[in-house]
Amino acid sequence: MRRLAKEGQIQAVRHLAKDIVRMKDNQTKFIKLKAELRSLSAQMDSMAATAQLQKSMRSVSRTMGMVANQIKLPELQASLQKYAMESEKMEMKQDMINEAMDDVMEHDTDDEDELIQKVMDDVGLEWNEKLVDAPAKEKQQEEKEDEVDTDLQARLNNLKR
Structure with a gap:
């Protein structure tokens, strides 16, 4: 009888050992699954950001096209030249005023x-x-x-x- 009891105990221990091994395998699989889910989540976030960027770029390109159609390059160049000339005139006037003020304020x-x-x-x-x-x-x-x-x-x- 003792022998049967020992064999029963050994079988119980073997059964528990198999359960422990299965639990550790399941735990490892769970950890791998969790890592894969995190990776997929990061990829999905990246894809969403890329999609948003594409949408924004489409909008910007449309806007730039509309602006390019409304701006006439020769008129813009003429306006810039006129601004440069007026700026030079203003600078010359400012220099003349500064020289006049220096002459007036000069001390002996x-x-x-x-x-x-x-x-x-x-x-x-x-x-x-x-x-x-x-x-x-x-x-x-x-x-x-x-x-x-x-x-x-x-x-x-x-x-x-």
């Missing part, structure tokens, strides 16, 4: 310097002397900064030792 710097000097004299300021001293002060500041830099460098060298 010597007269301005004399006027500034008179105003400074009236106020009591010495214009030229103050300007001469200005760069010297900047040089002194630069020398002080150089001294600070060398001092910091010396300290840094001492710390490294």
